[in-house]
Amino acid sequence: MSTPATLPLWSDYTQFVRRHAAVFGVLMLVGVLLGGAWSLRQTAVYSATTSIELAPVPKYITLSTGDLVAPAVTIDTDAQLVLTPRVLGAISDVLGIDPDRVRSHLSVTAAPLSRVLFITIQASSPTLAARAADAAANQLIEVRGRTLGALRQDQLRQLRFLVSSKERDLARQQSMRVVIPESDDIFNEVVEFRAALDELQDALQEPARVLRPAAVPAAADYRNTEVPVVSGLMLGMLAAVLTGAARDRFSLLLDVRALARSLSRRRPDLLSTLSRRATPVATTIREDNHVA
DSSP states (O other): OOOOTTSOOHHHHHHHHHHTHHHHHHHHHHHHHHHHHHHHHSOOOEEEEEEEEEOOOBSSOOSOTTSOOOOBOOHHHHHHHTTSHHHHHHHHHHHTSOGGGGGGGEEEEEOTTSSEEEEEEEESSHHHHHHHHHHHHHHHHHHHHHHOGGGSHHHHHHHHHHHHHHHHHHHHHHHHSOOOTTTOHHHHHHHHHHHHHHHHHHHHHOSEEEEEOOOOOSSOOOOOTHHHHHHHHHHHHHHHHHHHHHHHHHHHHHHHHHHHHHHHHHOHHHHHHHHHHHHHHHHHHHHHHHHO
């Protein structure tokens, strides 16, 4: 099956490029230069990261060791605490920007299957990036200690009351019979509640700790400088295609006008004949359009 005559051939495209090679070269070069200038105008960005280990904290206190273990506060909750006004304010104070713009400089990630949180700050200065990351980590530790419900004093009092109650039950049982620690339920509950109380007190004193402070980055982040250059190259090529198509149309129009002038000089009677024949046809077409 042959290709329809109305469709352009591959040779038409190559001829188009050869015909306007100078336009393509100039406009694509201009696009590359503009893209390179744009990439050079972009300021260098430095990233600094602080890692924090979060103390496991239960969401509530179970009243019996036989109940289901209370789930710990998820690391997603701790990640949301980074976006609190106190933490954002600490970052904005170091970077010297408005708190509403801090989120564009901040990213929070977590290590899989762990309680480790990474806070990364981007800034135009490596020193400011490291200082802002450390400030965010320190402020997060304070916010976590004040915000999470499991660190409140009333829950500690509740757990201390449970430990005292179980210890009194154990003392009462020991006065009536011999208690074997390995098999006595009350003794095991006292041990477990004491361990939970110690963990909760430790979490209250140190809700999180900085594993590794932010180091001052030695090099700027990769800026993808080739993207503006390639984009400028493609825009220059598109402009060359449009310019070449416009030049071809204008050249065709000039050729038609030149041909019309040549015919008018050589055969003026031919043009008048064509004009007389074209007039009734145009009138008929207008009448048909009017009736329709």
